Amino acid sequence: MKWLVMAASLAASPALGQDIFDGSRVDDIVAIARSYGSAALETQPDGSPRIAGRIKGVPYYVFFMNCAEGRACEDLNFYAGFANLKPTLDAINAWNRDKRFGNAYLDSDLDAAIEYDVNLEYGVTRDNLNAAFGVWSVVLDEYTGYIGYKAQ
Numbered sequence: 687m688k689w690l691v692m693a694a695s696l697a698a699s700p701a702l703g704q705d706i707f708d709g710s711r712v713d714d715i716v717a718i719a720r721s722y723g724s725a726a727l728e729t730q731p732d733g734s735p736r737i738a739g740r741i742k743g744v745p746y747y748v749f750f751m752n753c754a755e756g757r758a759c760e761d762l763n764f765y766a767g768f769a770n771l772k773p774t775l776d777a778i779n780a781w782n783r784d785k786r787f788g789n790a791y792l793d794s795d796l797d798a799a800i801e802y803d804v805n806l807e808y809g810v811t812r813d814n815l816n817a818a819f820g821v822w823s824v825v826l827d828e829y830t831g832y833i834g835y836k837a838q
Contacts, residue, residue, distance in 0.1 A: 705812045706809035706811065707806065707811070707814075708806050708807075709753065709759030709761070709762070709806045712727065712735045715748075716737055718815055721819075722739070723739055723741040725739035730749065730750075734751070734753040734759060735753075742827060743838060744835070744837050746765060747764075747765045748764050758806070760805065760807040761805055761807070762803070762804040762806060762818075763802075764801060764822045765799070765800070766799065767793060767797060768799065770797060771797060771834065771835055772796050772797060773798050778790050778791060785825075785828070787802060787825050788825035790829065798835075800825065800826070
């Protein structure tokens with residue numbers, strides 16, 4: 687039985703010898719963000735890190751979430767909000783129904799917003815995190831076209 691537990695553990699772990707990223711590798715995560723456009727490290731009101739970036743001129747944030755004293759942040763929350771762009775609820779529902787990645791919604795002012803979450807709790811490889819930024823880049827590009835946002 688022990689070998690079964692160990693095999694399952696190894697199967698769930700990133701490949702041995704790979705560079706593992708978790709929420710403590712803030713500077714490395716910012717470096718990956720910069721490979722997609724501009725990115726600057728900021729601090730959230732609670733002291734947790736945040737990345738303010740632009741991809742193809744579209745502003746977005748990456749919030750480091752579920753951060754606790756002495757522990758790496760467990761999640762990344764990619765977020766973009768679009769003031770004064772107010773798609774219909776039917777349009778938002780259609781996006782969420784037809785698209786696999788990117789949770790679209792209307793914020794409290796009924797402006798368009800979109801989010802994408804990445805779990806880092808047990809670490810991911812550099813390639814996996816780079817792929818997550820790649821997915822976000824595509825989602826952001828498709829969503830801005832969908833809602834009619836024109837980058838400045």
